[in-house]
Amino acid sequence: MVEEVREEVKEAEPWEPIESKLVFGSIVAGIIAMIVLAAIINVFILTKY
Amino acid sequence: MAEERIEERKWYSGMFSTEDWWAFWIGTLFVILGIIAAATHTELTGWIIKFNTWVDISKAMGPAHKGIMSPIAALVVSYIIFTIVTLIGAWAMKWKLRDYLAAWTIIFILTVIAYIIGKNAYISAPSTKWEKLGIESGLQLGGAHYILALIIGLIIGNLAPKRFKEFMLKGARPEWFIKIAIVALGAKLGLKALEAPGYATHLVVAGMCATIAAYLLYWPISYYITRKYFGFSREWAACFASGISICGVSAAIATAGAIRARPIIPVMISAIIVIFATIQLIVYPPLLTKFWFNEPISAGASLGLTIKTDGADAAAGAILDELMRAKAESKGIFWEEGWITNSAILTKIWIDMFIGVWAFILAVIWVTHFERRPGEKVPKIEIWFRFPKFVLGYFFAMFIIMILGFSGALSLKDLEFGLKPVEGALRKFFFLLTFTSIGIVTDFRELRKEGIGKLALAYAIILFLIITPLGLFIAWLFHHGMEPLPAK
Numbered sequence: 197m198v199e200e201v202r203e204e205v206k207e208a209e210p211w212e213p214i215e216s217k218l219v220f221g222s223i224v225a226g227i228i229a230m231i232v233l234a235a236i237i238n239v240f241i242l243t244k245y
Numbered sequence: 246m247a248e249e250r251i252e253e254r255k256w257y258s259g260m261f262s263t264e265d266w267w268a269f270w271i272g273t274l275f276v277i278l279g280i281i282a283a284a285t286h287t288e289l290t291g292w293i294i295k296f297n298t299w300v301d302i303s304k305a306m307g308p309a310h311k312g313i314m315s316p317i318a319a320l321v322v323s324y325i326i327f328t329i330v331t332l333i334g335a336w337a338m339k340w341k342l343r344d345y346l347a348a349w350t351i352i353f354i355l356t357v358i359a360y361i362i363g364k365n366a367y368i369s370a371p372s373t374k375w376e377k378l379g380i381e382s383g384l385q386l387g388g389a390h391y392i393l394a395l396i397i398g399l400i401i402g403n404l405a406p407k408r409f410k411e412f413m414l415k416g417a418r419p420e421w422f423i424k425i426a427i428v429a430l431g432a433k434l435g436l437k438a439l440e441a442p443g444y445a446t447h448l449v450v451a452g453m454c455a456t457i458a459a460y461l462l463y464w465p466i467s468y469y470i471t472r473k474y475f476g477f478s479r480e481w482a483a484c485f486a487s488g489i490s491i492c493g494v495s496a497a498i499a500t501a502g503a504i505r506a507r508p509i510i511p512v513m514i515s516a517i518i519v520i521f522a523t524i525q526l527i528v529y530p531p532l533l534t535k536f537w538f539n540e541p542i543s544a545g546a547s548l549g550l551t552i553k554t555d556g557a558d559a560a561a562g563a564i565l566d567e568l569m570r571a572k573a574e575s576k577g578i579f580w581e582e583g584w585i586t587n588s589a590i591l592t593k594i595w596i597d598m599f600i601g602v603w604a605f606i607l608a609v610i611w612v613t614h615f616e617r618r619p620g621e622k623v624p625k626i627e628i629w630f631r632f633p634k635f636v637l638g639y640f641f642a643m644f645i646i647m648i649l650g651f652s653g654a655l656s657l658k659d660l661e662f663g664l665k666p667v668e669g670a671l672r673k674f675f676f677l678l679t680f681t682s683i684g685i686v687t688d689f690r691e692l693r694k695e696g697i698g699k700l701a702l703a704y705a706i707i708l709f710l711i712i713t714p715l716g717l718f719i720a721w722l723f724h725h726g727m728e729p730l731p732a733k
Contacts, residue, residue, distance in 0.1 A: 208478045214614045215472070215479075219465040226461030233454035234722045241447045245726035 256629060264421045267334035268635040272428020274330065275667045276642040279432065283655050283663030288313050290663055294323035295670035296360045296390075298370050300378055305361045309666030323674070324353055334421075341415065348416025355397050356674070356681045363390025373574045385575075388530075388567035391560060394677050395527070398684015410685070417685035419556035420494075424635035426675035427559060427590060431639035433583050433668035435646025439657050441730055442647075448584070448727070452546060452591035455723035459550045459592075459716060460599055463490030466715075467707050475703045479615060480506035483607060484514055485700075489707055492597045492633070493518045493553030499600050499631050503608035503623075505616075516691045517704045522557035523687040525708075530564040534572055541569045542727035543720045545585040549592025550716035551708075556679045562589025563676050570729075584729035592720070594636050601631035 260266050275290070282289035291310030299305040308319035328349065335345045363369060367383045369390070375383060386392075401413050438445035468486035471477040477485060483504055488497035494515040501511040529552070533544040545562055552558040566585040573580050608623040646664065649655045692701055 208472070208476045211472060212614070214610065215468075218610060219469050222461050222465035226458055226465070229454075229461055230458035230719065230722070233458060237451050237454050237723050241451060242724075242726055244443075244447070245728070 254626075254630065256626060258630070261337045262339070263634075264334075264338065264418065265424065265634045267338065268421055268424030268428060269638040271330050271334060272425045272431075272635065272638045273641060275429060275671055276432050276638075276645070276664070279664035279667040280645065280649065280655075280660075281663070283649075283659040283661075286659070286662065290666040290671075292319055292322045292326075293666040293670040294319045294674060295666070296364050296673070298364050298366050298374070298378065299361075300366045300380060302361070305364065306357075309670040320357065324350075327353070327674075331421075344412065344415040346416075348413050350416075351413065352416050352678060352681050352685070356394055356677050359394035359397055359681065360390050360674070360677055363388075363393045371571045371574045373577075385571060387571035388564040390677060391564050391567075391680050392527075394680035395523075395560075395684045398681040399523075399687060400684070402685045402687050403689055410688075413685050417682035419679045419682035419686060420554070422675045422682060423556040423559050423679040424633075424638075426672045426679065427555065427594070428635055428638035428642055429667050429672035429675070430559075430583075430587065430590060431642030432646055432664050433672065434587055434639075435643040435650070436657070436660060436664060436668060437581075437583070437587075437730075438643065438647050439650040439660070442651075444730060448542070448588060449591060451723045451727070452549070452588065453595045455546060455550065455719050456592050456595035456599070458723075459719045460490055460596055460603070462715060463712055464603070466711055470707060470711070471703055475699065477703075480504055481510055483611075484510045485703070487600070487603065487607075488514045488518050489553060489704060489712060491553075491600050491603060492555070492593070493522065495597070495633070496553075496600045496603075499604040500607055503604040503627070503631075504611040513697065513700060516688075517697070517701055518553050519683075519687055520689060520691060520701075521704055521708055522552050522554040523683055525552045526557040526561045526564070526683070530561050530568055533565055534568040537717075538569065538572055540721060540725060541565075541573075541580070541585050541729060542588045543717075543724040544569070545588030546592045546724050547717045547720035548589040549594075549596065550720055551713050552593075554683075555593060555597065556683050558593045559586070559590050560676065560680050560683065562586040563673075565589065579732040580729035581732045588724065588727075594633075594639060597633040598636055600633070601628040604628075604631045 278289045288310060291308055291313050293309045294306055295309045296306045297304060306320060307316040308314050314322070328346070331349065332342060332346060335342055366378045366380050368386055370378055370380065370383050371385050371387060372383070375381060398417070401410060434445055464486050467489050468482050471482040471485050484497045484500045484506055487500035488494070497511040497514045497518065500506070501508070529548060533547070537544045545565055548561045548565060549558055552561055563586050566582060569585055570580050570582065605623060605625070605628045608627060612621050612623055646660060650657055650660055691697065
């Protein structure tokens with residue numbers, strides 16, 4: 197088990213463009229979701245508290 | 246072979262063979278019993294054992310409906326019925342029944358002991374209740390029974406002889422117990438919604454929105470850091486990122502399945518997740534109570550966004566609920582029990598639901614880009630297979646009670662008669678069974694194993710420097726200003 201962990205680290209594949217797309221796309225989606233949904237929640241719900 | 250197995254699976258596969266489904270069945274069974282009791286005014290749920298704050302030990306426990314039987318009879322009946330229903334589940338899941346029964350019985354007894362000791366008035370009662378209880382001093386350790394159960398479990402998990410610990414693992418099922426409790430919590434939210442429909446809806450919606458934002462940010466940041474700075478391979482980084490970002494052990498396993506990672510990977514990551522979740526369960530509630538008392542619902546929601554196992558999250562939510570309310574009571578503010586726990590669980594439940602979608606997205610990316618298997622498609626039903634089924638029980642319980650209450654089919658008083666023992670006494674007891682079990686399955690000795698250090702270091706750095714601060718911010722952004730409703 198321990199050896200497998202070590203081997204994995206040695207054998208890490210190079211970063212590929214699709215990984216950049218996945219990471220970048222998810223972060224952008226997350227930031228947009230956070231801004232839009234927070235605006236909705238703050239305007240329609242949290243103002244009541 | 247794997248493809249054939251996927252092809253053979255039907256939408257109903259696993260309905261009687263997984264812990265997740267059995268949490269749904271058992272939790273829903275008790276909710277339905279509660280509804281029948283409400284409709285017929287029969288004592289179908291009143292026998293459930295309830296533990297009280299006590300000075301005189303003869304009053305430490307009793308049936309949920311006072312006077313229908315003696316405390317000992319309620320304890321024995323509860324043991325027999327809980328044992329039968331969980332044994333049926335264990336039988337259906339093909340566990341070794343004799344081992345399960347023996348280990349479950351020991352866990353049941355230890356949990357009862359922890360509950361009774363922890364609820365002693367001198368240990369747990371807040372100063373506002375001393376006069377009523379007839380005492381003049383006390384430690385005011387609200388939630389002491391939770392910590393006591395956890396300590397008992399941790400002693401078994403870390404100090405007991407290996408054979409005994411392995412034996413106890415046959416009955417220590419924290420995720421199963423907590424999922425049953427969470428279904429019962431759905432009944433509580435349903436009853437609360439009848440009293441305050443607007444507030445309950447706001448909590449559900451805010452929790453869902455916070456979760457979407459959180460996990461879309463957690464996953465890529467965790468994946469990027471582990472790939473770029475810790476040199477993890479893709480399959481390690483993907484499983485790790487899902488585990489630390491979404492729903493812990495089940496996310497790591499689901500991701501491993503989706504990208505066809507080797508089985509060892511989710512096993513190693515799961516060990517780390519369980520250990521850190523237990524640390525968070527002990528540390529976060531008192532810290533949040535001390536430093537974020539003015540935002541109790543945000544604090545609860547932050548637990549769901551940062552603690553990565555259902556058991557530890559719900560357990561931490563229950564402790565936070567106790568600590569926050571105890572602190573509030575010392576200031577003359579009286580909050581209803583359960584809202585803070587619910588805020589912790591709602592964010593976690595939404596996160597749990599997204600793993601199906603995320604595992605599907607990862608499976609598509611892996612098949613089409615990394616493994617390059619032209620023509621192969623990932624069936625959309627995978628989303629359903631990954632969906633946590635106990636969540637259906639939570640929402641079923643909530644909605645059926647709301648429908649019955651709002652339609653006038655049953656009055657709130659009737660519903661409370663049948664369901665209070667389920668959403669109160671039963672839920673709290675299964676919460677406590679979870680605490681004992683979490684302790685048993687948490688083995689801090691895992692951290693000493695050579696080779697796991699890097700994994701643990703990456704987990705600690707990302708959890709405490711990325712997930713936790715971001716979770717606190719997002720929880721605040723979506724819940725700031727909300728407070729539990731005043732106690733009646």
